[in-house]
Amino acid sequence: MKKIAIAVVPLLICSTWAAFGQVKEIARILSPGAGTQLEVALFAQKQLKYRVSNQGKTVIGWSELGLELNFPDAVPGIKITGTTRSSHREKIVTRLGENQIIYNNYNQIRIKYLSQGTDLSVIFRVFNGSIAMQYLIANSGKLKEVTILKEKTEFRLPQAYTLYQYHQESVFTPIPLDSLTGSSDLPSTLAGNNSYISIGEADNTGYTKAELAPGSARGSLQIAFTKDKRVNAVLPFSSPWRTIGIAETATGxxxxxxxxxxLAHPAASQTTNTPLAGKLIRAQLDTQSGFDCIDFAEKMNFQYIMFDAGWYGPERSTSSDPRVPIQAIDMERVVKYGQQHGIGVILYLNYMALRNHLDEILPLYKKWGIKGIKFGFIDGLTQSGTKWLATAMRKVNDSGLILNIHDNYKPTGLSRTFPFLLTQEGIRGDENSPDAFHTTVLPYTRFLAGAADFTFCFPNPKQQFAKNLKVSKAQQLALTVINFSPLQSIFWYGKPKDYTNWDEIAFFKTVPTVWDRSMYLQGEIGKNICVARKHGKKWFVGSAAGKYEWQGTLNLDFLDEGKSYQATIWTDTDNQKLSKKVLRIKKGFSLPFYIKPAGGLAIEISPG
Structure with missing residues (x-):
C-alpha cells in the first residue's frame, strides 16, 4: 500500500459567487483518471454542500452535507478550519472475490470544520466513476459522547430517474423518483437517460442501518434513519461511508x-490461515442424513454440509442449548466422517443462542471440529444490532471459523476486515420464490453491495420445488455464475438420494465460487444479464432472461489469442429439461443464442 501526499490547493472563490458573498468554494478534486470531479462549497456560511460531475456532466447537483447533533443552543453557522489532500494507490490481492486483483486508487480530501461548537470533518474519496464520503467527530475536551439526531447527506439529481425500491429481502418496485414514498434500502439503483447511479454504504460497524428517503427538493434523496430515531456516537467517531457509483450502462x-x-479497513493481522470457499448441501436433522450429505458432497466436489435450525432443539426456546445437539444427531460421528472424506460441517445458530453463548461455543465448536457458523434472525437494522454484529464477526473471524450471516443483514465491505465472513443473505433467494424479473434485477442492485447466499433449490426426479422455483433449470445453473458468493448453498431443500439426474447437476460439480476475473458482458435491469468469470484456466458464462425472451450474440473476445477451447453449453428444452452440447471455439467466436422467458444459458469453457 502506498500513500502519496499532494500539495494543498489554495482555497478558491468563484468570482460570480463572491459578488454575492453567499457561496465560498472550499475545494475541487479529480479522480485519478480526471474523469470524475467533486466540488465542495459553503453556502451562506451555514450549509456545507457538494457537487459531483462525471465526464463533464453533472450527476449530483449541489447537495447538503453534515450531521445534526444534540446541541440546540450552540452557535449557528459553519467555520472551515482546514483542508488536507492525499492520493492513494493500492493493489489488493484476494482469493475470495470476483477478481483476484483489486485496484484501490483514489484522491482524497479531508475538510475540517466547526459546527454546533463541535470539531467535525468530512472525508471525500474520488475514484474513477465513483465517490465516497464519511463524517468524523473529534474527541475534544471533556466531551465523550454526542447524539446524532439526523444525517443531512442528500443527493440532488438533475434529471429524471427510476428508482428500484426494495427493503432487505423484499421484491423490487421500479418507481419514478418523483413518485417515491417511504424509503428504499442501500444500495439503491437509479436508471435514467444513458445514466445509472448506485447509492450505497460501506464499513458500517456500529451505526444504525440507514436508508434513502425523498429529500426536501424535487428529484432528491436523503439519508434517513428508519429504525433508530438517533445514533449515539462515542468519540472519536467515524460514520459509515456513503457511496455514489456512476455508469453509462447498466452493466457498468x-x-x-x-x-x-x-473502503472497509484491512484485516487487523495477516495470517496464513485462509478460509476455504466452496459449496454446501443442507442436511436433515439426523445422523444418517449427515452421512448421506457427506457422501453426496464428496461426489459433487462440495466442501461442506450444514445442519440448519433445529439441530440443538427449537431455535426460539429458552430450553434449547447450542452446546448440546439433539439426540437424533451424533455430531461427533458426523464430524469425524466428514473429516475422513474432506468435508466440513457448518452449524446454524439463532440470534438468541448467539447472544447467550457465543463466547462459549467458539472454542467448543473448534474442539468438535466444526468448520463454520451460520447466524440466523440477527438484528442487522438497529445501531445496537450492528454493533453487536461487528463484535461477533471479529470473534468468529479470530476463531478461524467461516461465517454466513442470514436474514436481513446486507454487506458493507466487512469481509475485508473479517476475511472469514464469506457471505450473507439480505436477499430474496430461492427460499422466497423469486421470479425472473427479480433475478435479473439483483445483479444491478443488491449484488453491488457484495456476496449473497441465494439458497438454490434445484429440482430432482422426486421433487420439482415448484413453490420455490419460478425460473428454468438452465437459469438456475447460470445464476451460480451470475450471483457471487464465496460460499454457495446448493440443493437447499433437496435430499441427496433424490438427485439421480446426474447429467443435469454436473455443472454444479465444476463451477467455482471465487474467481480470478469477472466481466459483465451484456444486460439491462430487470430484462437480462450475461456474466463471464474466469477461474484458473477455465471460463464460465451465465446468462439469464427476465420475463421476456432474449435473443442475441455472445462474442467470446475475452479468450486468449491463439488458443483452442471446448465449450460445454447447457440450455433449456421445450419439455423443461436441460440440453447439453459441446463446441470447439476460439477467441473472437460469436455464439448466437436464444433464451426463453425466465430461461438461461450456462457455459463451461476449458482450454484444449
Missing part, C-alpha cells in the same frame, strides 16, 4: 461492486 454498475470492500 458492476465496476462498483468492490467499492464497499475497498
Amino acid at each position: 454498475l458492476h465496476h462498483f461492486s468492490e467499492l464497499p470492500y475497498k
Whole structure:
C-alpha cells in the first residue's frame, strides 16, 4: 500500500459567487483518471454542500452535507478550519472475490470544520466513476459522547430517474423518483437517460442501518434513519461511508461492486490461515442424513454440509442449548466422517443462542471440529444490532471459523476486515420464490453491495420445488455464475438420494465460487444479464432472461489469442429439461443464442 501526499490547493472563490458573498468554494478534486470531479462549497456560511460531475456532466447537483447533533443552543453557522489532500494507490490481492486483483486508487480530501461548537470533518474519496464520503467527530475536551439526531447527506439529481425500491429481502418496485414514498434500502439503483447511479454504504460497524428517503427538493434523496430515531456516537467517531457509483450502462454498475470492500479497513493481522470457499448441501436433522450429505458432497466436489435450525432443539426456546445437539444427531460421528472424506460441517445458530453463548461455543465448536457458523434472525437494522454484529464477526473471524450471516443483514465491505465472513443473505433467494424479473434485477442492485447466499433449490426426479422455483433449470445453473458468493448453498431443500439426474447437476460439480476475473458482458435491469468469470484456466458464462425472451450474440473476445477451447453449453428444452452440447471455439467466436422467458444459458469453457 502506498500513500502519496499532494500539495494543498489554495482555497478558491468563484468570482460570480463572491459578488454575492453567499457561496465560498472550499475545494475541487479529480479522480485519478480526471474523469470524475467533486466540488465542495459553503453556502451562506451555514450549509456545507457538494457537487459531483462525471465526464463533464453533472450527476449530483449541489447537495447538503453534515450531521445534526444534540446541541440546540450552540452557535449557528459553519467555520472551515482546514483542508488536507492525499492520493492513494493500492493493489489488493484476494482469493475470495470476483477478481483476484483489486485496484484501490483514489484522491482524497479531508475538510475540517466547526459546527454546533463541535470539531467535525468530512472525508471525500474520488475514484474513477465513483465517490465516497464519511463524517468524523473529534474527541475534544471533556466531551465523550454526542447524539446524532439526523444525517443531512442528500443527493440532488438533475434529471429524471427510476428508482428500484426494495427493503432487505423484499421484491423490487421500479418507481419514478418523483413518485417515491417511504424509503428504499442501500444500495439503491437509479436508471435514467444513458445514466445509472448506485447509492450505497460501506464499513458500517456500529451505526444504525440507514436508508434513502425523498429529500426536501424535487428529484432528491436523503439519508434517513428508519429504525433508530438517533445514533449515539462515542468519540472519536467515524460514520459509515456513503457511496455514489456512476455508469453509462447498466452493466457498468458492476465496476462498483468492490467499492464497499475497498473502503472497509484491512484485516487487523495477516495470517496464513485462509478460509476455504466452496459449496454446501443442507442436511436433515439426523445422523444418517449427515452421512448421506457427506457422501453426496464428496461426489459433487462440495466442501461442506450444514445442519440448519433445529439441530440443538427449537431455535426460539429458552430450553434449547447450542452446546448440546439433539439426540437424533451424533455430531461427533458426523464430524469425524466428514473429516475422513474432506468435508466440513457448518452449524446454524439463532440470534438468541448467539447472544447467550457465543463466547462459549467458539472454542467448543473448534474442539468438535466444526468448520463454520451460520447466524440466523440477527438484528442487522438497529445501531445496537450492528454493533453487536461487528463484535461477533471479529470473534468468529479470530476463531478461524467461516461465517454466513442470514436474514436481513446486507454487506458493507466487512469481509475485508473479517476475511472469514464469506457471505450473507439480505436477499430474496430461492427460499422466497423469486421470479425472473427479480433475478435479473439483483445483479444491478443488491449484488453491488457484495456476496449473497441465494439458497438454490434445484429440482430432482422426486421433487420439482415448484413453490420455490419460478425460473428454468438452465437459469438456475447460470445464476451460480451470475450471483457471487464465496460460499454457495446448493440443493437447499433437496435430499441427496433424490438427485439421480446426474447429467443435469454436473455443472454444479465444476463451477467455482471465487474467481480470478469477472466481466459483465451484456444486460439491462430487470430484462437480462450475461456474466463471464474466469477461474484458473477455465471460463464460465451465465446468462439469464427476465420475463421476456432474449435473443442475441455472445462474442467470446475475452479468450486468449491463439488458443483452442471446448465449450460445454447447457440450455433449456421445450419439455423443461436441460440440453447439453459441446463446441470447439476460439477467441473472437460469436455464439448466437436464444433464451426463453425466465430461461438461461450456462457455459463451461476449458482450454484444449
